[in-house]
Amino acid sequence: MSTDRDGKKLVRSPSGLRMLPENRALGSPFCLEEPQWVPDKECPRCMHCEAKFDFITRKHHCRRCGKCFCDKCCSKKVPLPRMCFVDPVRQCGECSVISQKEMEFYDRQLKVLMTGATFSITQGSSEKSETVVCRLSNNHRYLFLDGDNHYEIEFALISTVQILTEGFTPGGKDIHTYTSLLESQCVIEGGNSRATGMLIQYKPQGSEELLQMKFTTSEDFNSNKKMSASWLAAMHKVLSIEDALHVLGVHFFFFN
Ligand SMILES: [Zn+2]
């Protein structure tokens, strides 16, 4: 069974065309609902510069917050992937700044995570390792691991994530070294805080038992090692965005 169903439909809303998942429950957890527009009669003036609306000064609604603005205060058309708009949509100054930041997140971190990277995984206390390609599902809800076996780990069922960096000794309980990975570049360039693995704890669907899985960038995959480190850095970045954390419901441990 694959949970990566991509059935989508085009929906026209007053704000523009949206590409929505057929089954909303399987949509990306990062998706936002469209806001209620502030009714025309409740805003005689621009909610930013207070210009009075008339025949010349027309009102426009920000597609992200739904508030009313004059053309000057709401002129920017910015992509809004979190509301699934196909084209860039009109947004106020405040919202366009947020949306632009989110575009970076979509263009960089999410892209890297969805492309996937090679890891060696071990489960629980088992010594046996498996080589898998780990990637974020298209709907951002699952980690898919593909090797000899196929695993699907739902993000919502992951209780903790620890990013392991150089200095981590496998098996050593107190010797985990977590260094700041906030700048993904330094990781990619192989600085002294290179990510070498990830430890996750999760409860499989319908189970109360907490399982542990360790991901390491194996020495065997030299050519892919950089990609694996970038993948971990992207994962770290996603998990350090408070909003993403909240959306995914993951507790992230990060120590210096
Ligand atoms: Zn204005």
Ligand SMILES: [Zn+2]
């Ligand atoms: Zn706005």
